[in-house]
Amino acid sequence: DAMVIQNPRYQVTQFGKPVTLSCSQTLNHNVMYWYQQKSSQAPKLLFHYYDKDFNNEADTPDNFQSRRPNTSFCFLDIRSPGLGDAAMYLCATSRAKVETQYFGPGTRLLVL
Amino acid sequence: GQQLNQSPQSMFIQEGEDVSMNCTSSSIFNTWLWYKQDPGEGPVLLIALYKAGELTSNGRLTAQFGITRKDSFLNISASIPSDVGIYFCAGQLGLNYGGSQGNLIFGKGTKLSVKP
Numbered sequence: 001d002a003m004v005i006q007n008p009r010y011q012v013t014q015f016g017k018p019v020t021l022s023c024s025q026t027l028n029h030n031v032m033y034w035y036q037q038k039s040s041q042a043p044k045l046l047f048h049y050y051d052k053d054f055n056n057e058a059d060t061p062d063n064f065q066s067r068r069p070n071t072s073f074c075f076l077d078i079r080s081p082g083l084g085d086a087a088m089y090l091c092a093t094s095r096a097k098v099e100t101q102y103f104g105p106g107t108r109l110l111v112l
Numbered sequence: 113g114q115q116l117n118q119s120p121q122s123m124f125i126q127e128g129e130d131v132s133m134n135c136t137s138s139s140i141f142n143t144w145l146w147y148k149q150d151p152g153e154g155p156v157l158l159i160a161l162y163k164a165g166e167l168t169s170n171g172r173l174t175a176q177f178g179i180t181r182k183d184s185f186l187n188i189s190a191s192i193p194s195d196v197g198i199y200f201c202a203g204q205l206g207l208n209y210g211g212s213q214g215n216l217i218f219g220k221g222t223k224l225s226v227k228p
Binding site for chain 1: 142143145147152153154155156157160200204205206207211213214215216218219220221
């Protein structure tokens, strides 16, 4: 089945230690999104790639970066995780910008 | 910025009861989406609505796109224990939003609990 895959599902890192989260998709969608979701809140968009074009939300901290080496993969890099960055990180994809977004299962990040 | 008001915030119902939740906005959306999120998982798309007035069903779920394009509701009939979770509405920004086109504006969610 075509799907959005996130690895790992759970990630533990230390305060200040860089961490990378991974997303892959078999849908061949052009757009890939990264969201941060904290407990009891709605997902919050960090940035998205439309093909190779990177679009950063205005309030996304510089600590968060992303890479999309090819259509199928997109990475979220947190350069120096703080305790406040502990959250669920969701990847989503859509065929085009104004088409339906499909979410992956998420990666729960714990910062010690 | 755009905001969605989703209500109720939580519901605690008996198995077999019908459920209704809704979202309203001060802005117009071209697309309304309803997602369900289980604990520790990503949101799963339930229903997508693309036209004002559209009424769409998916099994026991029915959703409508309000005629003013500023609201939507989701009904669940004959609830069962596996309906438990958080339901999010989301309005999708259209082509006239430049770099933000396609972005989702989420409601705060409705937490549904079902008592067997």
